[in-house]
Amino acid sequence: MVINVKVRPLGVFRGLFGRSQLLVKMEEPTSVRKMIQKLAEPLPLKFKHLLIDPELNDPRPNALILVNGKEINVLAGLETEVDEEDEIVLVPVSHGG
Numbered sequence: 001m002v003i004n005v006k007v008r009p010l011g012v013f014r015g016l017f018g019r020s021q022l023l024v025k026m027e028e029p030t031s032v033r034k035m036i037q038k039l040a041e042p043l044p045l046k047f048k049h050l051l052i053d054p055e056l057n058d059p060r061p062n063a064l065i066l067v068n069g070k071e072i073n074v075l076a077g078l079e080t081e082v083d084e085e086d087e088i089v090l091v092p093v094s095h096g097g
Helices: 012-017 032-040 045-051
Strands: 002-009 022-027 063-067 087-092
Touching: 002 012, 002 032, 012 045, 012 087, 022 032, 032 045, 032 063
Parallel strands: 002 087
Antiparallel strands: 002 022, 063 087
């Protein structure tokens, strides 16, 4: 079964995707990890690295990820299950050096 997952990218991620809301078609069941990978697939490599840390292959160093208002690390992390009724928010994490 195919579900549409609602994603709200904020800040630099909104600019990256050019929209304030996305609907991502996913096979059910799905996880945050699979949904993020699907979001990143069409992006050029330099932009993909804004979302997914290339060394860790993990979006968490670059993004705070919320599912229905809860940060995924208080849920099941990247393996948090996502359903059609859920809203995922991607908040960029700024860091400098």
